[in-house]
Amino acid sequence: MTNNYIVVMTASAGGLKALSQILSKLPEDFPAPIAVVQHLAPHYASMLAEILSKRTPLVVKQAEAGDKLYPGTVYIAPPDQHLLVNPDAATLSLSHEKKVRHVRPAGDVLFQSAAASFCERAIAVVLTGMDSDGAAGAQAIKNMGGIVIAQDQATSEFFAMPQAAIRTGVVDFILPLDAIAPALLNLINK
Numbered sequence: 001m002t003n004n005y006i007v008v009m010t011a012s013a014g015g016l017k018a019l020s021q022i023l024s025k026l027p028e029d030f031p032a033p034i035a036v037v038q039h040l041a042p043h044y045a046s047m048l049a050e051i052l053s054k055r056t057p058l059v060v061k062q063a064e065a066g067d068k069l070y071p072g073t074v075y076i077a078p079p080d081q082h083l084l085v086n087p088d089a090a091t092l093s094l095s096h097e098k099k100v101r102h103v104r105p106a107g108d109v110l111f112q113s114a115a116a117s118f119c120e121r122a123i124a125v126v127l128t129g130m131d132s133d134g135a136a137g138a139q140a141i142k143n144m145g146g147i148v149i150a151q152d153q154a155t156s157e158f159f160a161m162p163q164a165a166i167r168t169g170v171v172d173f174i175l176p177l178d179a180i181a182p183a184l185l186n187l188i189n190k
Contacts, residue, residue: 010107012129014157025181077105111137120145132164142170
């Protein structure tokens with residue numbers, strides 16, 4: 001089974017609310033897998049997958065090495081591990097490589113791996129958060145012909161991450177939170 005698209009998202013401070021709002025608006029039969037990096041405390045078990053699974057009709061799970069990518073499934077990076085899309089564009093891997101921009105997992109790592117595997121079929125979403133994670137990854141997505149969405153300032157609890165992505169000049173859409181899910185559906189169903 002080949003996935004036509006992948007959606008990759010990164011968020012930090014304020015991310016639970018942002019992710020909840022987007023994922024709750026996507027249908028159970030969403031036609032692409034979604035991989036998410038939410039910056040988390042590295043030394044504690046994460047309940048993020050359990051929390052989000054109660055807020056969306058999609059299947060939500062903490063990613064494990066070797067997971068197969070299925071449409072309508074959300075894969076959450078585990079604490080203190082980078083999440084990567086494998087070159088086969090069908091499975092995921094985890095890495096304990098060094099932190100990128102002081103974080104692990106890092107959106108940049110996920111985005112760069114998705115860009116390499118899915119090329120123009122990768123859609124990146126940079127959500128609320130501090131610092132600049134996601135900006136370099138957004139450039140990688142754009143360089144391979146993919147699409148980049150950034151959350152707008154008005155709906156971001158912390159605008160630093162979306163703003164860093166916007167400043168790269170590669171963002172295709174700057175959207176309020178409630179417009180991101182409809183945009184994803186439109187882009188994938190073209």
